[in-house]
Amino acid sequence: MTDDADADELDRRLARLFGEGRHREDLPEHPSPEKLSAYQANELPPEEEDAIQEHLVECSLCTELLLDLQRFLEPAEEERPGVADLAAEAEWRKVRKEMGWEGEKRQEAPAADVSRLRRSLRAFQAMAAVLLVGVLGLSVYALRLREEVGTSEALVSSSPLNVLGKRSGPEEDVETLEVSPGDVVVFTLHDLREASGEFRVEIHDTSGKTVWSLSGLRKRDNYLAFKVSSKVLKSGPYVIVAVSGSRSVGEYPVKIVISQ
Amino acid sequence: MPESPLVAEDDPIKLVELIQAGVDVEANASKLFKRFRSKVRSFFLNKHFSPEESDDLTQDVFLRVFKGIDAFRRESRFERWLWEIAGHIYLNEIRRRRTEKRDARELSLDARVETEDGTGSPLNLPSPDASPEDVVIQSERSKNLRAALKGLPDQMRRCCILRYERGLKYKEIADLMKISIETVKAHLHQARKRLIDLLGEDPEKETDS
Numbered sequence: 001m002t003d004d005a006d007a008d009e010l011d012r013r014l015a016r017l018f019g020e021g022r023h024r025e026d027l028p029e030h031p032s033p034e035k036l037s038a039y040q041a042n043e044l045p046p047e048e049e050d051a052i053q054e055h056l057v058e059c060s061l062c063t064e065l066l067l068d069l070q071r072f073l074e075p076a077e078e079e080r081p082g083v084a085d086l087a088a089e090a091e092w093r094k095v096r097k098e099m100g101w102e103g104e105k106r107q108e109a110p111a112a113d114v115s116r117l118r119r120s121l122r123a124f125q126a127m128a129a130v131l132l133v134g135v136l137g138l139s140v141y142a143l144r145l146r147e148e149v150g151t152s153e154a155l156v157s158s159s160p161l162n163v164l165g166k167r168s169g170p171e172e173d174v175e176t177l178e179v180s181p182g183d184v185v186v187f188t189l190h191d192l193r194e195a196s197g198e199f200r201v202e203i204h205d206t207s208g209k210t211v212w213s214l215s216g217l218r219k220r221d222n223y224l225a226f227k228v229s230s231k232v233l234k235s236g237p238y239v240i241v242a243v244s245g246s247r248s249v250g251e252y253p254v255k256i257v258i259s260q
Numbered sequence: 261m262p263e264s265p266l267v268a269e270d271d272p273i274k275l276v277e278l279i280q281a282g283v284d285v286e287a288n289a290s291k292l293f294k295r296f297r298s299k300v301r302s303f304f305l306n307k308h309f310s311p312e313e314s315d316d317l318t319q320d321v322f323l324r325v326f327k328g329i330d331a332f333r334r335e336s337r338f339e340r341w342l343w344e345i346a347g348h349i350y351l352n353e354i355r356r357r358r359t360e361k362r363d364a365r366e367l368s369l370d371a372r373v374e375t376e377d378g379t380g381s382p383l384n385l386p387s388p389d390a391s392p393e394d395v396v397i398q399s400e401r402s403k404n405l406r407a408a409l410k411g412l413p414d415q416m417r418r419c420c421i422l423r424y425e426r427g428l429k430y431k432e433i434a435d436l437m438k439i440s441i442e443t444v445k446a447h448l449h450q451a452r453k454r455l456i457d458l459l460g461e462d463p464e465k466e467t468d469s
Contacts, residue, residue: 033347057418072343088294101286
């Protein structure tokens with residue numbers, strides 16, 4: 001009998017000889033994956049099994065498929081946490097979206113998750129209550145302003161201005177308010193340093209000229225709120241200055257866009 | 261401690277049954293997806309698809325799984341069903357690409373023939389340096405080999421081709437032919453001897469030339 005080394009050498013030479021005679025043709029018909037898995041599971045009659053084996057000899061595609069089936073049937077390995085998790089999560093979101101499952105309510109949840117869910121729910125309810133009070137307060141305030149103006153003009157509210165705009169320079173982080181002619185613009189000024197008592201607010205144009213002012217304002221909680229009719233403003237940049245006593249306690253760049 | 265209504269994550273059949281019953285569909289589908297995604301993706305990566313293509317094809321597989329989940333019967337293993345769907349998606353993709361390329365492809369003389377498994381094999385053209393005698397000898401040798409192979413018993417011939425032409429491992433041949441590794445080795449040992457006899461000369465001499 002040939003020893004191992006000789007057998008290996010003979011194998012290599014035979015492989016080369018086979019390589020010279022390699023003859024691959026596209027096979028017109030492949031067995032279906034169901035048929036291949038039935039072959040693997042010994043569910044085919046002998047004649048069909050023989051035909052599959054003959055096909056496998058000629059078809060590398062089906063050979064590879066069947067070898068893959070062996071790997072599929074082996075126990076799944078745990079995915080390593082980390083990048084794989086993130087990738088799987090991203091892919092799962094796509095599948096969910098395609099299946100139209102986004103926002104579906106769970107019928108049941110793991111018991112271990114229920115208490116956590118309840119805690120989250122309570123926290124959410126508390127936040128919602130605070131937000132509701134805030135919204136109601138602002139609504140009442142807006143209605144009061146509207147009554148004070150005594151018109152049916154629309155109110156446009158700025159988001160809270162703060163000193164960030166001033167610190168970042170005049171061209172950056174400038175609040176832009178788009179208003180229609182006749183609108184009443186509501187401003188709220190935050191971060192008024194430690195000043196208290198009565199305030200005066202002034203709106204300066206780019207030349208530093210005061211185009212509008214109002215005295216006798218007091219803080220509501222931590223901010224000053226006041227209203228200005230857009231009739232006194234034109235499209236362009238302004239600086240709102242809050243004055244306490246004789247010193248400026250806050251400057252807020254703002255850009256007004258009057259839409260036609 | 262109250263018992264969880266969800267099943268152990270290592271029981272895909274139970275997960276499928278819950279999905280079929282409409283119980284916590286999204287959560288259970290997510291478990292199935294995350295457990296088998298890697299396996300399906302590796303299936304396509306091993307077939308030389310790019311990572312992005314493999315992601316897309318994996319997504320197609322799971323969409324088909326979830327859309328057709330009512331067709332799954334618990335007598336079968338879930339992994340087997342999943343593989344069958346992946347196999348269909350793969351074959352369809354191969355056919356689609358082949359159709360796209362069929363008319364547009366130009367083949368240079370030193371190109372590689374694209375085989376169905378995507379690996380390619382050298383075009384069976386004689387070397388430009390080969391003399392007419394070499395070409396005739398090569399052709400004759402191939403013919404003799406094919407004839408010699410036909411003289412082997414079926415099982416032995418199949419083992420021979422899978423080993424020498426495909427380069428498969430003993431275990432892979434054993435799995436494919438559903439015989440033991442020892443039987444594969446015995447077939448190949450016998451085949452070597454019989455091929456030498458049938459070819460009329462030692463193949464070592466043939467390949468030395």
